[in-house]
Amino acid sequence: MKRCISKLTYSQIDTPLFTGLLNHAKKNPIQFHIPGHKKGAGIDPVFREFIGDNALSIDLINIGPLDDLHQPKGMIKDAQDLAAKAFGADHTFFSVQGTSGAIMTMVMAVCGPGEKIIVPRNVHKSVMSAIVFSGAVPIFIHPEVDKELGISHGITTESVEKALTQHPDAKGVLVINPTYFGISADLSQIVEIAHSFNVPVLVDEAHGVHIHFHEELPLSAMQAGADMAATSVHKLGGSMTQSSILNVREGLVNVNRIQGILSMLTTTSTSYLLLASLDVARKRLATEGHMLIEKTIQLANKTRNAINEIDHLQCIGPEILGRKATFDYDPTKLIISVKSLNLTGYDVEKWLRQKYNIEVELSDLYNILCIITPGDSEMETGTLVEALKELSEEFKHQAGDSEKEVKVLLPDIPVLAIAPRDAFYSETEVVPFEESAGRIIAEFIMVYPPGIPIFTPGEIITEDNLSYITKTLEVGLPVQGPEDYELKSLRVIKEHKAIQ
Numbered sequence: 001m002k003r004c005i006s007k008l009t010y011s012q013i014d015t016p017l018f019t020g021l022l023n024h025a026k027k028n029p030i031q032f033h034i035p036g037h038k039k040g041a042g043i044d045p046v047f048r049e050f051i052g053d054n055a056l057s058i059d060l061i062n063i064g065p066l067d068d069l070h071q072p073k074g075m076i077k078d079a080q081d082l083a084a085k086a087f088g089a090d091h092t093f094f095s096v097q098g099t100s101g102a103i104m105t106m107v108m109a110v111c112g113p114g115e116k117i118i119v120p121r122n123v124h125k126s127v128m129s130a131i132v133f134s135g136a137v138p139i140f141i142h143p144e145v146d147k148e149l150g151i152s153h154g155i156t157t158e159s160v161e162k163a164l165t166q167h168p169d170a171k172g173v174l175v176i177n178p179t180y181f182g183i184s185a186d187l188s189q190i191v192e193i194a195h196s197f198n199v200p201v202l203v204d205e206a207h208g209v210h211i212h213f214h215e216e217l218p219l220s221a222m223q224a225g226a227d228m229a230a231t232s233v234h235k236l237g238g239s240m241t242q243s244s245i246l247n248v249r250e251g252l253v254n255v256n257r258i259q260g261i262l263s264m265l266t267t268t269s270t271s272y273l274l275l276a277s278l279d280v281a282r283k284r285l286a287t288e289g290h291m292l293i294e295k296t297i298q299l300a301n302k303t304r305n306a307i308n309e310i311d312h313l314q315c316i317g318p319e320i321l322g323r324k325a326t327f328d329y330d331p332t333k334l335i336i337s338v339k340s341l342n343l344t345g346y347d348v349e350k351w352l353r354q355k356y357n358i359e360v361e362l363s364d365l366y367n368i369l370c371i372i373t374p375g376d377s378e379m380e381t382g383t384l385v386e387a388l389k390e391l392s393e394e395f396k397h398q399a400g401d402s403e404k405e406v407k408v409l410l411p412d413i414p415v416l417a418i419a420p421r422d423a424f425y426s427e428t429e430v431v432p433f434e435e436s437a438g439r440i441i442a443e444f445i446m447v448y449p450p451g452i453p454i455f456t457p458g459e460i461i462t463e464d465n466l467s468y469i470t471k472t473l474e475v476g477l478p479v480q481g482p483e484d485y486e487l488k489s490l491r492v493i494k495e496h497k498a499i500q
């Protein structure tokens, strides 16, 4: 598939999809097609009043003049081509199934049943879903764990090299870059290593849509030469929730197959509101992104410095760099360590909600994470700093000696007895937790932080891993994933005993 901008006259200030929709809506056609609310006339009046007629007038469907995401030839193709240019990709595909849909497409585009894919152990659940769908076999790499912060970073270049040397037949290497916390690996080098084995690099770029547009931020997947990147425009790029893109570089991957798989995983009733929001977000990033991100970095750095002035709090900055998996970082992410106050991140999240009506992006045992975007101003960051000052004042009496010492341990990676897909489709049964050693698990169990699965379906349960779970629960770390939240039982593959 050759890249071509169908209307050569388009530039990054144009929004062919959004403008095309507006022009269509202006004609005010009589609609005998879905959606049945017909420009809002048939929708609940309270909702209509709230959402507004403008939004409802472009809540349309893939009728002839409006192109079709499944086989784009018109305004959607033009918008995707402009996005490809903006992101330095050979092709960009819009996703209305979030980055999860784009990630599943990446994995399924390179892996078939029984084929290997190298993935970090702390992957997003969409990667494991795709591994189940495709029947691929995961080769796990342990991410680097930051014992100070109690979070996991990315994977190291050394570990990728080792994994590829042991498994040169792998069909892909998947990298999370940057991580949720904004830390990135040396992606260019990882790409170089993988390409020397002729293996494509798939990047989970859910938290990095903006990094392409400012030189002070880590290299984007396309800048680093990766083959595919699933990128959440909705998270940090200004489009509506659920809208993402899949960027593709030609060479090691089959572009037609990628488009086909994305289509297989996508609703036929694609939301034009979401698609149009991708078109306008691309325009803003391409034309004003640098300036907006510049201001955002400055605001974030000012906030970071102010937080670092507060006793017993630490907002992580460039000092985190220079370790094996911390090659670069995104300063717009404020990782605020609260452990010196002898509070957990969860405690602080609740305190901020109740006292200041502040909602954080996430919290864990040691930290809260706040993201700063072009949508923020000194008003919001000022309130955050004020709130944190009060927090420090209120809890300073418990800071110091009494700090909880929670060690973030790494569980051993169990042996994968059968592919996750086979485990998923096997007959299963529930057994008591303490009697499960030796059995093959059929569910995911992970501890957060650091967000690493202890078990994925198909692995053999060991006494060591069970005692790791018990210890983890004892120190108060949340264990996620199992059907039985209390972990009194585990779901395992049913054993068939001989009939007597």
Ligand SMILES: Cc1ncc(COP(=O)(O)O)c(C=O)c1O
Pocket (backbone or CB within 6 Å): 097, 098, 099, 100, 101, 103, 124, 126, 176, 180, 204, 206, 207, 232, 242, 244
């Ligand atoms: C690391 C990572 N990858 C992928 C995703 C999935 O993105 P989306 O919610 O757009 O499907 C997320 C979502 O939070 C994520 O944190």
